[in-house]
Amino acid sequence: MKITKAEVGHVARLARLELTEEEQETFTGQMDAILAYVEKLNGLDTAGIIPTAHAVPMENAFREDEVVPSIGVDNALANAPDRVEGFFRVPKVIE
Amino acid sequence: MNDLSLIGEDEMELYELTICELHDKLKKREVSSVEATRSLLARIEAVEPRVGAYITVTAEEALKSAAEADKLIAEGKSDILTGIPVALKDIFLTKGIRTTCASRILANFIPPYDATAWLKLKERGAVLVGKLNQDEFAMGSSCETSAFGKTRNPWNLECIPGGSSGGSAAAIAARQATATLGTDTGGSIRQPASHCGCVGLKPTYGRVSRYGVIAYASSLDQVGPMTRDVADCAVMLGAVAGFDPKDSTSVNLPVPDYTQALVRDLKGVKIGLPKEYFIPGLDPDVKHALDQAIETYRGLGAEFREITLPHTDYAVATYYLVATAEASSNLARYDGVRFGHRAKEAKGLVEMFSRSRDEGFGPEVKRRIMLGTYALSSGYYDAYYLKAQKVRTLIMHDFIRAFEEVDLILTPVAPTPAFRLGEKTNDPLQMYLSDIFTIPVNLAGTCGISVPAGFSREGLPIGLQLVGRPFGEEAILRAAYAFEQATEWHKRKAAL
Numbered sequence: 276m277k278i279t280k281a282e283v284g285h286v287a288r289l290a291r292l293e294l295t296e297e298e299q300e301t302f303t304g305q306m307d308a309i310l311a312y313v314e315k316l317n318g319l320d321t322a323g324i325i326p327t328a329h330a331v332p333m334e335n336a337f338r339e340d341e342v343v344p345s346i347g348v349d350n351a352l353a354n355a356p357d358r359v360e361g362f363f364r365v366p367k368v369i370e
Numbered sequence: 371m372n373d374l375s376l377i378g379e380d381e382m383e384l385y386e387l388t389i390c391e392l393h394d395k396l397k398k399r400e401v402s403s404v405e406a407t408r409s410l411l412a413r414i415e416a417v418e419p420r421v422g423a424y425i426t427v428t429a430e431e432a433l434k435s436a437a438e439a440d441k442l443i444a445e446g447k448s449d450i451l452t453g454i455p456v457a458l459k460d461i462f463l464t465k466g467i468r469t470t471c472a473s474r475i476l477a478n479f480i481p482p483y484d485a486t487a488w489l490k491l492k493e494r495g496a497v498l499v500g501k502l503n504q505d506e507f508a509m510g511s512s513c514e515t516s517a518f519g520k521t522r523n524p525w526n527l528e529c530i531p532g533g534s535s536g537g538s539a540a541a542i543a544a545r546q547a548t549a550t551l552g553t554d555t556g557g558s559i560r561q562p563a564s565h566c567g568c569v570g571l572k573p574t575y576g577r578v579s580r581y582g583v584i585a586y587a588s589s590l591d592q593v594g595p596m597t598r599d600v601a602d603c604a605v606m607l608g609a610v611a612g613f614d615p616k617d618s619t620s621v622n623l624p625v626p627d628y629t630q631a632l633v634r635d636l637k638g639v640k641i642g643l644p645k646e647y648f649i650p651g652l653d654p655d656v657k658h659a660l661d662q663a664i665e666t667y668r669g670l671g672a673e674f675r676e677i678t679l680p681h682t683d684y685a686v687a688t689y690y691l692v693a694t695a696e697a698s699s700n701l702a703r704y705d706g707v708r709f710g711h712r713a714k715e716a717k718g719l720v721e722m723f724s725r726s727r728d729e730g731f732g733p734e735v736k737r738r739i740m741l742g743t744y745a746l747s748s749g750y751y752d753a754y755y756l757k758a759q760k761v762r763t764l765i766m767h768d769f770i771r772a773f774e775e776v777d778l779i780l781t782p783v784a785p786t787p788a789f790r791l792g793e794k795t796n797d798p799l800q801m802y803l804s805d806i807f808t809i810p811v812n813l814a815g816t817c818g819i820s821v822p823a824g825f826s827r828e829g830l831p832i833g834l835q836l837v838g839r840p841f842g843e844e845a846i847l848r849a850a851y852a853f854e855q856a857t858e859w860h861k862r863k864a865a866l
Contacts, residue, residue: 283740290698290743291705292736293724301733302740308799309741313687316757319764326759327766329589329619330815331576331840336618350482354709363707368719 277310278303384409385545386863389454389602392548396443396453403443403453406548407436407497410455414499414546417866422521423531423541425460426468427500435497442495450605452495457547459538460501461508462488462593463582467498471584472506472516475704475711475730485582486617487551487593487610494609499547502537506732507701508558508586510534511804514795515734522791523566524864525830529788532562538596539566543831543864549597549606553583555590556689557783557808560820563596564783564833567822567862569603569850570596572808574840575815576621578607579614585700587693588619590812599860600821600851604628607843623841631844632851637671639849642776646682647807653786659824659832660782663853667780670852677775679768684761685810686802691745691758692813697735698742704730737798762813769814769837778849779837781807783820787830807835816840821850822859831859 280303287294287302294302348361357364384392384406395401411429418424432455439453458464461471463481470476484492492498505515513521513536521536523529524544531540535552539562542550552559554572563570571594578593585591595606608629613622643664648657664674706712706726713729716722731739745754772779784804794801811818817840820833834853838846854860 278744282744286740286744286747288724289747290739291702291720291723291727292731292739293721293728294736298733298736302737305737305798306741306744309690309802310744312799313691313754313758316684316687316691316761319681319684319761321757321760321764324760324763326756327762328759329575330766330813331574331619331621333619338615346482351708353482354479356706356710356712365707366716366719366722 277307383413385413387548388598389450389549389605392454393450397448399443403436403439403497404433406453407432407455407499410499410547417544417546420522420527420866421524421540421544421546422519423502423537423544423546424457424500425470425472425503425518425537428467428498431467432497432499439495439497449494451491451609453497455497455499455548456491457500457502457538457541457550458488458498459504459535459550459552461504461553461584462551463584464488464498464501467501469501470518471508472504472518473730473732473735474517475727477517477711479709481582483582486579486614487583490610502541502550504537505534506735507584507697508534508553508555509697509734509738511557511561511801512789512794513537514791515732517732520791523788523830524866525567526788526828528790529830530565530791532565532788534558535596536562539563539568539570542566542568542596542598544866549595549602551606551610552594552596554592554594554812555587555693556812557805559594559596560808560818560833560835561784561805563820565788565831567831567859567864568596568598569600569819569821569860570594571603571607571819571843571846572811572817573607573611573843574817576619577817577841577843578610579612579617579620581614581616587696588700589696590693600847600854601629601632603819604632604847626844628844628847631848633848634852634855635671636667636849636852639672639778640776641667641672641674642677642772642779643674644677644679644682644772644779644781646679647781651785652782655787655826656782656785656832660834663823663834664780666853666856670856672849675776677772677779679772679810681761681764681768682810685765685813686806688758688761688765688813689809690741690802691754692762694738694742695745695755696742698739698746701735701739734798765810766814769816773839778845781835781837783807783833783835787826787828787832811837817843817846819846819850821853823857824859
């Protein structure tokens with residue numbers, strides 16, 4: 276086994292996903308098969324190979340720090356599930 | 371022109387016209403954009419119950435924009451896209467028009483701004499007829515992970531249209547849009563284009579702005595056109611390509627007039643056939659179509675040589691680590707705070723995050739977030755994510771070396787024609803392996819196009835893939851055009 280159900284539960288907590296028992300069970304089997312498959316990468320010697328994050332060589336994209344119009348508070352809040360005045364409202368954070 | 375051909379043209383419904391054909395009629399004032407748009411909307415109404423290509427049809431807005439386009443045309447301000455009815459994969463933000471990414475988590479999301487690619491079409495007078503179905507968050511190869519129902523392949527309603535841009539391809543095949551845009555992270559434009567018998571181009575990474583395109587895997591995602599033929603593809607690519615200050619990964623290179631690349635002559639063009647792609651497991655009908663295509667290309671003056679892309683066999687494994695890692699990070703934004711679904715009556719913040727995400731995401735999206743989170747987690751980062759990034763370098767070098775020998779690479783798009791609905795939904799790994807010939811192009815960051823190249827004995831379309839050097843879109847369009855003009859495959863219509 277590449278991954279256990281307990282580990283799947285741990286990863287779900289890291290990913291902020293509340294999985295049901297059944298989902299955890301299914302994902303354990305499926306992730307195990309996928310991780311066994313990706314194991315084939317270990318057959319390649321990659322010593323000294325530079326990792327690729329982007330296919331096109333990129334440098335920092337600098338620009339002038341200029342004030343430009345933005346979408347505004349009302350537009351930014353238009354899709355909020357819950358709002359109060361100019362803010363997003365969420366459940367109590369600090370007990 | 372004799373009388374017979376005139377009759378033939380008159381019988382052609384407006385929804386059947388390509389961009390170039392419709393533009394010609396609009397410019398000559400033979401038809402109006404309102405008439406063309408009405409024709410398409412009626413077509414959508416007629417076939418949509420069977421095809422299911424759309425998530426949202428924007429009939430009212432479309433007729434309004436079509437009327438505006440007609441005004442522009444009357445004033446002589448007509449551009450090739452003015453008044454052309456187009457549709458977008460539901461991954462492109464459209465100001466004021468619901469954009470779901472085929473997910474429950476965005477079921478009621480109304481974007482406050484437009485994606486740059488769409489804005490560029492809109493500013494040239496294109497008419498939006500609707501938003502197209504796809505796999506949820508573009509994660510899938512069959513359009514079956516959508517939270518808004520299945521899309522069926524217009525050539526055989528029991529088959530998948532391909533994915534993730536399945537709606538974008540099916541709408542072209544079913545004549546429900548003149549042209550569409552899709553996105554391609556591991557084959558999501560080219561594979562459905564192949565399965566539905568249309569043209570689909572994935573541009574070089576950085577060629578088209580992703581601003582306002584809902585992110586899946588940011589080092590791989592690209593926007594591209596899906597069209598009836600290669601000329602339309604060149605028009606659409608030219609319209610959406612170019613640097614965008616709002617996407618720092620877009621590349622500041624001039625955009626050529628891609629339609630100038632459309633010539634029939636391929637004399638002296640060297641095409642590579644990677645031996646790793648012509649494997650015994652290849653479907654015999656796909657192999658037959660490719661063999662025929664190679665003969666056609668020889669007749670056009672192209673020269674072939676066998677090449678090797680030695681790390682091909684590692685591409686799917688690399689992709690499913692890189693893409694899922696990036697997805698797990700990108701999809702962290704869906705937390706129920708600022709937009710999207712929020713679970714009711716959560717007791718605390720973390721419970722609200724976790725339950726909102728559990729209720730909002732479908733199984734494939736959860737699976738990929740889980741895999742990506744695992745690959746990035748403490749203790750596994752080096753073994754999985756970093757290792758995959760190193761193998762990605764080897765895969766890129768395969769292509770760099772190949773392009774020292776040849777101008778283009780010709781391959782199958784998918785190992786089989788479209789499979790049956792439900793055939794692979796219970797086996798994610800088998801589903802992932804169906805992208806084996808398209809994924810390496812995304813990892814290498816270069817461009818590829820799928821062009822109709824034949825049909826299976828069952829009557830399902832088969833595409834061929836041409837891969838070019840980075841920013842070599844003109845070369846693949848030219849070779850695609852020459853092939854298309856020498857064959858009749860793109861002229862066949864799905865019986866619906």
